Amino acid sequence: MQIGFIGLGxxxxxxxxxxxxxxxxxxxxxxxxxxxxxxxxxGARAADSPVEAARGSDLVISMVADAPDVAEVMLGEHxxxxxxxxxxxxxxxxxxxxxxxxxIGAGLAAAGVDFLDAPVSGGEVGAIAGTLSIMVGxxxxxxxxxxxxxxxxxxxxxxxGDSGAxxxxxxxxQIVTGVGVLTVAEALNFAARNGVDPARVREALLGGFAYSKxxxxxxxxxxxxxFKPGFKSWMHQKDMNIVMQSAHALGLxxxxxxAAAQMFNAMVGAGLGExxxxxxxxxLERLSGGEA
Amino acid sequence: xxxxFVGLGxxxxxxxxxxxxxxHALAVWSRRPESAQPLVDAGAMxxxxxxxxxxxxxxxxxxxxxxxxxxxxVFGPQGLAEGFSPGxxxxxxxxxxxxxxxxxxxxxxARGVDMLDAPVSGGEAGAIAGTLAIMAGxxAAVLExxxxxxxxxxxxxxxxGGQGAxxxxxxxxQMVMxxxxxxVAEALHLARAAGADPARVREALAGGSAGSRVLEVFGGRMVERDFRAGVEARLHHKDYDILMQDACxxxxxxxxxxxxxxxxxxxxxxGGGRQDSAALLRVLEAAxxxxxxxx
Numbered sequence: 001m002q003i004g005f006i007g008l009g010x011x012x013x014x015x016x017x018x019x020x021x022x023x024x025x026x027x028x029x030x031x032x033x034x035x036x037x038x039x040x041x042x043g044a045r046a047a048d049s050p051v052e053a054a055r056g057s058d059l060v061i062s063m064v065a066d067a068p069d070v071a072e073v074m075l076g077e078h079x080x081x082x083x084x085x086x087x088x089x090x091x092x093x094x095x096x097x098x099x100x101x102x103x104i105g106a107g108l109a110a111a112g113v114d115f116l117d118a119p120v121s122g123g124e125v126g127a128i129a130g131t132l133s134i135m136v137g138x139x140x141x142x143x144x145x146x147x148x149x150x151x152x153x154x155x156x157x158x159x160x161g162d163s164g165a166x167x168x169x170x171x172x173x174q175i176v177t178g179v180g181v182l183t184v185a186e187a188l189n190f191a192a193r194n195g196v197d198p199a200r201v202r203e204a205l206l207g208g209f210a211y212s213k214x215x216x217x218x219x220x221x222x223x224x225x226x227f228k229p230g231f232k233s234w235m236h237q238k239d240m241n242i243v244m245q246s247a248h249a250l251g252l253x254x255x256x257x258x259a260a261a262q263m264f265n266a267m268v269g270a271g272l273g274e275x276x277x278x279x280x281x282x283x284l285e286r287l288s289g290g291e292a
Numbered sequence: 293x294x295x296x297f298v299g300l301g302x303x304x305x306x307x308x309x310x311x312x313x314x315x316h317a318l319a320v321w322s323r324r325p326e327s328a329q330p331l332v333d334a335g336a337m338x339x340x341x342x343x344x345x346x347x348x349x350x351x352x353x354x355x356x357x358x359x360x361x362x363x364x365x366v367f368g369p370q371g372l373a374e375g376f377s378p379g380x381x382x383x384x385x386x387x388x389x390x391x392x393x394x395x396x397x398x399x400x401x402a403r404g405v406d407m408l409d410a411p412v413s414g415g416e417a418g419a420i421a422g423t424l425a426i427m428a429g430x431x432a433a434v435l436e437x438x439x440x441x442x443x444x445x446x447x448x449x450x451x452x453g454g455q456g457a458x459x460x461x462x463x464x465x466q467m468v469m470x471x472x473x474x475x476v477a478e479a480l481h482l483a484r485a486a487g488a489d490p491a492r493v494r495e496a497l498a499g500g501s502a503g504s505r506v507l508e509v510f511g512g513r514m515v516e517r518d519f520r521a522g523v524e525a526r527l528h529h530k531d532y533d534i535l536m537q538d539a540c541x542x543x544x545x546x547x548x549x550x551x552x553x554x555x556x557x558x559x560x561x562x563g564g565g566r567q568d569s570a571a572l573l574r575v576l577e578a579a580x581x582x583x584x585x586x587x
Contacts, residue, residue: 251559251560254554255554258554262545
């Protein structure tokens with residue numbers, strides 16, 4: 001397939017490389033031309049705007065920071081919508097507000113362009129390995145068209161529902177991981193401050209109902225005190241804000257998410273924003289008069 | 293001084309009446325013409341558009357619901373901005389995001405119009421009695437020019453700081469007040485569940501360190517189970533969105549406020565948006581299944 005790819009940051013670069021490896025023809029665009037170079041070296045063609053990336057493509061994929069960026073590359077003055085050939089499927093894989101994804105999808109639909117919201121989970125590691133979880137919202141037909149491209153980038157690929165449903169699933173994912181990181185950090189800190197080896201506690205918990213990937217992977221990195229990202233805590237803060245804004249709009253009570261979101265606020269305020277979200281442990285230690 | 297007033301709801305109407313009583317020439321505009329009628333009956337001039345009002349007035353006050361409403365009134369078609377002359381003063385008394393207030397002020401400054409953000413606390417009762425607390429942001433000299441007018445609304449006028457500082461103070465005010473409402477609701481809910489008369493408990497608390505205006509006013513409403521608004525809970529809910537977004541942007545943890553926000557979300561889900569925020573008690577009752585008494 002001919003694929004346009006917009007946004008070549010920590011996540012977008014390896015995802016685009018995996019599309020090339022999968023044998024797809026790729027046209028790339030990034031706000032900073034320097035970030036395109038690794039892709040050009042690998043055989044991609046450079047576009048000078050999102051509209052150029054869309055021209056002649058079967059799929060256009062965006063992986064950018066936030067909703068206004070997605071709206072700009074899809075619907076802006078030099079946006080994808082102006083270069084769309086009939087049958088183009090536009091796909092946004094960024095994490096944004098479900099309501100914003102629906103609006104962008106509606107804007108593209110009005111111009112006859114199919115849209116999928118397809119945020120991912122799995123971080124930089126999953127992006128490089130091509131093992132991302134991909135949660136997709138939009139029409140079944142567009143999903144079928146895009147599936148071969150998704151398979152180059154991820155493993156667990158789920159068509160969740162209509163437009164916006166992928167972002168809803170991602171927000172739910174961030175509730176579980178955001179609250180999960182906080183609870184694992186609390187448990188390990190609790191163990192340590194009670195004079196018990198947190199590594200042994202983690203090991204004991206892994207066999208029971210408290211088992212989770214977060215306990216296994218994030219827990220291990222907490223024990224190793226390896227705070228390199230990974231997934232930066234300011235990005236988790238942004239995602240928790242999406243969760244809380246959606247809850248506000250719908251009148252939903254999310255007490256645990258609300259607590260976790262405040263801890264992420266504190267991490268950013270305390271200068272831990274560029275560290276992995278497991279630096280939550282450091283924050284808890286500070287608040288408990290402990291290490292760090 | 294020729295004074296204009298935009299937004300004649302539960303707060304704006306009594307405030308505008310105080311300007312008339314203070315002997316000021318008043319022009320009014322309201323989205324729904326019938327809300328202007330009591331003011332017109334009392335001697336105010338009705339303007340067909342915000343632009344016409346701004347053309348006539350030297351100082352314009354507004355008190356509307358959201359930041360988008362303020363932007364619409366100022367910069368929308370036939371908005372105030374089309375009528376303002378350089379040197380005019382615009383005083384927005386709505387509760388909106390500090391960033392929105394700063395943005396509007398900057399855009400008006402480019403046209404030579406001074407702005408103050410001057411949100412109020414005290415509710416409808418304070419507006420009627422002329423006892424509102426006023427928190428002003430903007431230049432001190434501009435505040436001095438309009439201070440005699442603001443004094444019609446209430447005696448406590450505090451210049452908090454530059455543009456947006458009034459809204460920051462208002463956000464803090466809401467945080468403290470609604471947090472207290474939740475605390476009082478929890479206390480009275482516990483009192484009843486544990487077999488004590490909430491009215492007596494409130495009375496006992498009023499004499500000690502837990503005594504507060506919120507315990508008196510909102511606690512009273514809870515004891516009476518009178519949830520008619522006062523200030524509609526949906527407006528506090530809106531305010532929480534503003535302040536929690538500011539907390540997120542600033543990297544500031546507000547653990548208690550975040551929980552109060554969730555209780556307000558739950559109150560919206562219970563259909564309590566048009567009730568008084570004292571109805572936060574109903575959320576607790578719904579959660580614990582204790583006494584689903586009539587609301």
